[in-house]
Amino acid sequence: MKQIPENEVAALVARLRAAGCVYAEEEAGILLEAAAGTDGLDAMVRRRVDGRPLEHIVGWAAFRGLRIGVVPGVFVPRLRTEFLVMQAAGILRGAAGGAAGATGAVVLDLCCGSGAIGTALASEFPGVEVHAADIDPAAVECASGNLSRFGGTAHCGDLFDPLPRELQGRFAVIVANAPYVPTQEIAFMPQEARLFEPDAALNGGADGLDIQRRIAAGAGKWLRPGGHVIVETSPAQAAESVRILARNGFTAASVHSDEVGGTAAVGRLGR
Structure with a gap:
């Protein structure tokens, strides 16, 4: 130029x-x-x-020190979602005694969009087996391109449905940036989100937590004993997100980062 x-x-x-x-x-x-x-x-x-998202225009989004490929119509990863990666990384290091010890662990990026979370974890933990899933074929194609650089795999379908059955009981961590915007609040979101990102990536139902309920109900059989599920939420919804996990057999708590503005509910399988 x-x-x-x-x-x-x-x-x-x-x-x-x-x-x-x-x-x-x-x-x-x-x-x-x-x-x-x-x-x-x-x-x-x-x-x-x-009003189009900058990331859709240039074809990438900055995330956790990486350039994540994005295309029009696919959810753009936010800075606050890096907090989920930080939580997952801490769990993987803690369970394995360090990054090198995490080799062989299996991780799922659920409702993956561009696959930013899974790609960041695959980059940080080369020995980890990373899977991702999303209901949107365009998102899965985008995620496949990002994950393939680090050996990850993306699956297309509704939540856990497209995953190979042999993965049941194997995941160390399930990380989900599921849609959590209450339906009635979507109209008040910035134009670049509500007009140019898919409703399925934003709309969490009446209270914003419908998809989280489904994830919490289904995650147990996919996690290994003592495995963790991490879901992005908002400060206003965090207490209910924790209760949802607790009702489904998880020991759960919420965590927040002022630095990146991220909030997550973290559950460990078992009481």
């Missing part, structure tokens, strides 16, 4: 800021890197100003 004059870069930043982009300088840099030329840049900027 040819060098863009400083005054044109400043104009680009101003245009993005006027469109409501909070991190206009950072977005301008990403768009400039991604553009093949000035004509390509103009087209990208128009799409961003129209």
Whole structure:
């Protein structure tokens, strides 16, 4: 790409800021890197100003130090979801006495979207067997591309349904960023989410926790003894997320990170 004059870069930043982009300088840099030329840049900027997610425009999202491939129509991984990876990594290291000892452990990224969680864990723990599942074929195709770099596998279907039966009782950790937005609140989400990401990746039912209930009910037979399930939730929903896990045989608690804004309910199978 040819060098863009400083005054044109400043104009680009101003245009993005006027469109409501909070991190206009950072977005301008990403768009400039991604553009093949000035004509390509103009087209990208128009799409961003129209409200399309930046990640869909450039084809990747930053997540846990990786570039995760994303395509239009697939849920964009959020910074707060890195907190789920941190929780899973801590469990894998603690159970195995370190990252090297986690070799052979089996992990599931459920409701995987782009497969960001599974890809991050596969990158961090090369000896771990990573599976991912999602109901959306476009998401599974995207996740397959990301996971294949690290030997992971993505499956298409409803929650646990597409998983090979031989995986029952083997998972050390099931991590799920399942949809948890209450149906009536979707209309108030930012345009780039409610218009350009699939409803199935956002809509968690009347109280936002319908999918979490199904995960908690089905996870037990897929986990090994003492295995863990980790679900993303919100601070307002965390107490009920913990109760859902507890009602399904898990010893559970909620955890939160102010640094990335993430909240999770973590359950260990067994009392």
